[in-house]
Structures are given as C-alpha cells and as structure tokens.
Amino acid sequence: MHNRHLRKIIALGTLVLISLGALQAYWFRKAFDVAEQQFDHSVQVALRRVADSVSSTAEVRKIASNFFLVETPKNLNGQDIDRLLKNELLIRRLNLDYELGVYNADDDTLVYGNYVRATQPRMSAGNGVTDESHPQNFAVYFPAKASIVLASLDIWIVSTIALMLMMGFFAYAIYSVLRERRFSTLKSDFVNNMTHEFKTPVTNISIAGEILKNKLPENHELSVYVNILLKENNKLRNKIDQVLLGSSAYHVRPESFVTLDVHRLLAECAASFELRMQERNGVISLELNATNHAVAGDPELLAQAIGNVVDNADKYSNRSPRITVRTRDTGNGVAIEIEDNGIGIPQDMRSKVFEKFFRIPSGDVHNVKGFGLGLSFVKDVILSHRGKINLRGELNQGTTVQIFLPVA
CATH class of the missing domain: 1.10.287 (Helix Hairpins)
Structure with missing residues (x-):
C-alpha cells in the first residue's frame, strides 16, 4: 500500500470516527435531556399532588436541577408531607433517596428535616408538628438524580461504550499498520x-x-x-x-514518466522472445489495433512488466506456445491483452496470483522455478501507472491477461 493511499485511509477513517463520536455525543445529550425532563415532570406531578392535599393555592417551583420548592399559605405537618410524598413517588416508580425540609415562610427556619433512603427506614429530625399559624413551605432535594437519569439511558451508555471500544480498536489498528x-x-x-x-x-x-x-x-x-x-x-x-x-x-513517481509508444514497446518485447519461441516451435503474434497508443510511463518498468507476462505465458505452456498480444482503444486509454494456450489458472486462484511470493500449489514439485514475484511486480507497475490489470481463463484452457493503461 502506497503512503498516499495509507494517509487517505487513515484520514478518512479518523474523520468518520470523529463524526460518529460527535453524533453519539449529541444524541446522548438529547436523550439525557429527555430523560431529565421526564424525571422532572414525574417529580413535579408528585409534588403537585402533595401540595393540592394541603392547599389549592400552593405553588411548585424548580429551584435547581435536583431541588424543588413548594410554597403554601398553610401550616404543615412534616410527617404527613413526608408520607404523602413517599407514596406519590412510589406510584410513579421513583424509588430513590430524597431529603425533605419544612421551613417557616417568613424567616426560612427549618422546622422539620428528614432524609429518606429508598431502601431503608426513615431518619427524621422532629415530628414536624407546630402550633404556629404562619405559612410554611417544604423543599425536596434529590441527591442521586443524575445517577437515576443515567440509569434510564442504559442502551445509550452501552452504545457509547461500544463506539469508544471501536475507536480504540481503530487507533490500535492504525498503530499496528x-x-x-x-x-x-x-x-x-x-x-x-x-x-x-x-x-x-x-x-x-x-x-x-x-x-x-x-x-x-x-x-x-x-x-x-x-x-x-x-x-x-x-x-x-x-x-x-x-x-x-x-x-x-x-518508488516510481509520475513526474518521472515520459511519453512512450505502447505498440513499439510490445513489438520490442515480442522480438526479444522470438528465439525462445523458435526453440519450442511456438509463435508470438501481434494484433495491434489501438489508434491511440501513446501513454505516459516508465519504459523500463513497463517493458519488464509486459515481459513478465509473456514469460509466464511461455513457461506455463506444456506444448508449443501460441501467444497473441492485442491492443484496442477503450475509453480514455489503451487495453492490452496477452492470450496464451497454457495450463491456465484455477478459478479460486485468480485473485491470489497477484500476491507477492504466491505460487499455485503443485505439491512438492515446481516444474517452473521462481520466487512468485512476477505477477506481483506486474500489478505494482500497472497500478503505479494508474492502470488496471485482471485475468481470465480456465484450467487447461489458457489464460488471458488484460491490462489497461490511460493514454498520455
């Protein structure tokens, strides 16, 4: 993989993960806000019910995120308020800790205080009964509101953790690469x-x-x-x-390319194999039909790449080799086809023959010696010239290698 392609993959992957992270954070915040609004609504309804049992003119106010105040014109019994509030919260499935305080309206002095655990008996300060006739207010504080709201977002928490793990895996994968x-x-x-x-x-x-x-x-x-x-x-x-x-x-660079004639390059390549063809009673023929056959490239690398393909066509022919080299116009480029009558390639091996050091298994015997670098080199050269390569054929029916190169 070239450095430029690797940088593009890393940049694109990072951009996608950052976008997913930002989107997850946005929707998590929206879900938290909705859950908090649902909690506040349930608490205010419960307080409204308790307040109405005391006075129809009582006012319920939210002072802070987890602090609520109920103002009444009445004298209050703290224990009754505590009992009513506990019941109203349980009706709405709000089984959570809270702190209740009853205050004199004129000087905000505490006349009743009670901390109630959701799963333990109550611990109260005083009975909350007073003989004074001036109005009193009561306030409720929920110390564990944030954890209760977060607990209702279990699916969002799981998805966020999964996303963080994926980001960590991506970072580790990039580091490994x-x-x-x-x-x-x-x-x-x-x-x-x-x-x-x-x-x-x-x-x-x-x-x-x-x-x-x-x-x-x-x-x-x-x-x-x-x-x-x-x-x-x-x-x-x-x-x-x-x-x-x-x-x-x-390490080839496009800026070092020169304009060359593909037909001339193919003719020179065919000429270099003429002697070998004669020794094996074979023939290599040219059908150069492309009208636009000038491409930009490295002459030495392209000549070696084409030579590797023709060399394979010769080496992997058990009988007299018959090799045909064709060209034709295709879109904005020239297509080169090198067809042989050799032993062919199994269908399940076609995608692997371009891998470095890969050789088609033939037991412990290799009649044709080599490193398995020929077609890997060809593919690297063609890709470095912004071209494409593939092959077709069946076992024992020959092979056709197709190469596309953009015109200069």
Missing part, C-alpha cells in the same frame, strides 16, 4: 542493500570467468566447468536484477 509498515520498509531496505552488495561479487565472478575462458585453449576439459560457472552466475545476476527492479516499482 504503521508499525508493520515500518518493519516492511526496514526489510525492503535490507533486501535492497543486500542485493546491491551481491552485484559486486557477481560482476567480479563474471569478469574472472570470461578472462579464464579466453585463456583456456579451445575444447579444453575445463571449459565445460567455466561455461557452467558463467551460466549460473548469469542466472544469479538476473534474479538480483528482478529483485531490484521489483523494489523500484514501489
């Missing part, structure tokens, strides 16, 4: 450095082998071993070049 990407970068750097270091001794071996070959007399008995040495050394150099070239596909 970045850490793995860092390790992957370190691994790639190590492989690149090692392959670069290998090129020097491989080159020296090649030079030494050529010198030794030139110094030996013709048909010397050691010539066969020198030829083996040079041949295997050349294979090793080709493998190193494949690894280095595959790594360069990750």
Whole structure:
C-alpha cells in the first residue's frame, strides 16, 4: 500500500470516527435531556399532588436541577408531607433517596428535616408538628438524580461504550499498520542493500570467468566447468536484477514518466522472445489495433512488466506456445491483452496470483522455478501507472491477461 493511499485511509477513517463520536455525543445529550425532563415532570406531578392535599393555592417551583420548592399559605405537618410524598413517588416508580425540609415562610427556619433512603427506614429530625399559624413551605432535594437519569439511558451508555471500544480498536489498528509498515520498509531496505552488495561479487565472478575462458585453449576439459560457472552466475545476476527492479516499482513517481509508444514497446518485447519461441516451435503474434497508443510511463518498468507476462505465458505452456498480444482503444486509454494456450489458472486462484511470493500449489514439485514475484511486480507497475490489470481463463484452457493503461 502506497503512503498516499495509507494517509487517505487513515484520514478518512479518523474523520468518520470523529463524526460518529460527535453524533453519539449529541444524541446522548438529547436523550439525557429527555430523560431529565421526564424525571422532572414525574417529580413535579408528585409534588403537585402533595401540595393540592394541603392547599389549592400552593405553588411548585424548580429551584435547581435536583431541588424543588413548594410554597403554601398553610401550616404543615412534616410527617404527613413526608408520607404523602413517599407514596406519590412510589406510584410513579421513583424509588430513590430524597431529603425533605419544612421551613417557616417568613424567616426560612427549618422546622422539620428528614432524609429518606429508598431502601431503608426513615431518619427524621422532629415530628414536624407546630402550633404556629404562619405559612410554611417544604423543599425536596434529590441527591442521586443524575445517577437515576443515567440509569434510564442504559442502551445509550452501552452504545457509547461500544463506539469508544471501536475507536480504540481503530487507533490500535492504525498503530499496528504503521508499525508493520515500518518493519516492511526496514526489510525492503535490507533486501535492497543486500542485493546491491551481491552485484559486486557477481560482476567480479563474471569478469574472472570470461578472462579464464579466453585463456583456456579451445575444447579444453575445463571449459565445460567455466561455461557452467558463467551460466549460473548469469542466472544469479538476473534474479538480483528482478529483485531490484521489483523494489523500484514501489518508488516510481509520475513526474518521472515520459511519453512512450505502447505498440513499439510490445513489438520490442515480442522480438526479444522470438528465439525462445523458435526453440519450442511456438509463435508470438501481434494484433495491434489501438489508434491511440501513446501513454505516459516508465519504459523500463513497463517493458519488464509486459515481459513478465509473456514469460509466464511461455513457461506455463506444456506444448508449443501460441501467444497473441492485442491492443484496442477503450475509453480514455489503451487495453492490452496477452492470450496464451497454457495450463491456465484455477478459478479460486485468480485473485491470489497477484500476491507477492504466491505460487499455485503443485505439491512438492515446481516444474517452473521462481520466487512468485512476477505477477506481483506486474500489478505494482500497472497500478503505479494508474492502470488496471485482471485475468481470465480456465484450467487447461489458457489464460488471458488484460491490462489497461490511460493514454498520455
């Protein structure tokens, strides 16, 4: 995954989670407000019923979020008010703690105080009976109102916790991806450095082998071993070049692209395989029908990518290979099709063949040697050129690789 795509995914995911968090907070607040209004309504109805039992002119007021005051022109009996209030609250299923106080209206002195637990006996201060004739008020305080309101929002609390867990998981996933990407970068750097270091001794071996070959007399008995040495050394150099070239596909930049002729590139690629086709009694044919075949890209990478596809078509043909390379116009680009008569690819393996190091299982025997990097490299190159690649075909019925490249 390229850095630009990774940054887009992280930014988009973060934006979505922030939006979900803000939306959850908004609706949680709205639900809390509704639950609080329901609580206040039930309490005020209960207080209204108690107040009406004392005086029809009594006034119920909400002083604070959890503090209510009832003003009456009557002299009150604290115990009767306490009993009536308890009953009214239980009728409305408000089984909660509260504090009740009865005050003289003229000087706000406390004449009756009672703290009532929802599940325990009452603890009162005085009996609340007075002989004075001046008006009195009573107030009710609910110390646990917030917890009662929150308890009614259980589904909202669960959904909020679930969202927070999801956000935490997303953060951990991003951290893991970045850490793995860092390790992957370190691994790639190590492989690149090692392959670069290998090129020097491989080159020296090649030079030494050529010198030794030139110094030996013709048909010397050691010539066969020198030829083996040079041949295997050349294979090793080709493998190193494949690894280095595959790594360069990750670092290609569009600003370094040049305008190139796809038809010319395909013709040169086909020409490079002519000798191999003749050795296997095969044929590679071109059907270049696209009218707009100029694209922007890296000539070396595209040539290697096309070469990998043709090379696979040749290697995975048990009989004389018949390879056809076609082009055609398609929308704002050019489509390239490379069709062969090879062994084909099982349907369930089509999506996996583009994965790095993947090779179609064939037991412990691989008739075709390789690292499983060919098609992975092809896909990386095509995607870096803003193109697309897919394949079709059936087992033992050949394969067609389809490549789309946008025109310059």
